[in-house]
Amino acid sequence: MSQGVCKVVVLISGSGSNLQALLDASAEAGASFSVCTVISNKPEAFGLIRAAEAGVPTSVVNHRNFSSRESFDQALIAEIDQQQPDLVVLAGFMRILTPEFVRHYRGRLLNIHPSLLPKYQGLHTHQRALEAGDNKHGVTVHFVTEELDGGPAIVQAIVPIKEGDTPESLAKRVQVQEHVIYPMAVTWFAQKRLKMLEDRTQLDGELLPSCGAQVSN
Numbered sequence: 001m002s003q004g005v006c007k008v009v010v011l012i013s014g015s016g017s018n019l020q021a022l023l024d025a026s027a028e029a030g031a032s033f034s035v036c037t038v039i040s041n042k043p044e045a046f047g048l049i050r051a052a053e054a055g056v057p058t059s060v061v062n063h064r065n066f067s068s069r070e071s072f073d074q075a076l077i078a079e080i081d082q083q084q085p086d087l088v089v090l091a092g093f094m095r096i097l098t099p100e101f102v103r104h105y106r107g108r109l110l111n112i113h114p115s116l117l118p119k120y121q122g123l124h125t126h127q128r129a130l131e132a133g134d135n136k137h138g139v140t141v142h143f144v145t146e147e148l149d150g151g152p153a154i155v156q157a158i159v160p161i162k163e164g165d166t167p168e169s170l171a172k173r174v175q176v177q178e179h180v181i182y183p184m185a186v187t188w189f190a191q192k193r194l195k196m197l198e199d200r201t202q203l204d205g206e207l208l209p210s211c212g213a214q215v216s217n
Contacts, residue, residue: 155181
């Protein structure tokens with residue numbers, strides 16, 4: 001990692017609510033990381049406006065302009081690497097990344113997923129948790145590996161499921177916790193407390209359990 005404040009590139013596709021949480025955290029006095037640029041694969045993404053309002057540079061690598069996933073990811077790598085970041089953070093980036101991309105940033109690529117992984121990889125996680133009759137749900141920050149939503153967990157926030165919950169009501173409560181634990185995980189990395197060792201996560205020199213650190217609500 002470079003000396004001083006950790007440089008973070010954030011990739012988005014949409015509204016950027018987790019991006020906003022990261023921007024807010026990076027603006028706090030004594031923050032250990034800064035968002036050096038925000039890149040979207042969609043030029044209409046509202047998160048680009050959030051970044052601009054925070055004074056953070058933005059760019060667009062439109063996936064529609066590429067004939068293959070591989071050529072898009074090559075262009076995205078080139079755009080990211082211009083910034084020489086210490087960490088790349090996926091914040092609602094709705095693209096399945098190629099193995100080459102993931103390997104290029106191995107150990108410094110984070111994602112957030114709205115379930116208690118390894119449960120409910122993929123989409124529609126809130127609906128699936130309700131349909132399964134679960135009594136708890138949540139969100140996981142994890143390192144990205146070549147397995148979709150399968151990298152080592154860093155931290156999970158547990159959200160109780162309430163009687164009468166809908167996917168929408170559950171999603172709102174989960175999102176509140178997303179905005180807490182994502183800046184937390186990025187800060188751990190920036191402070192050099194967090195690293196990926198093969199298929200495990202190490203925090204403060206100790207290997208974490210497969211679920212990562214857990215925060216209950």
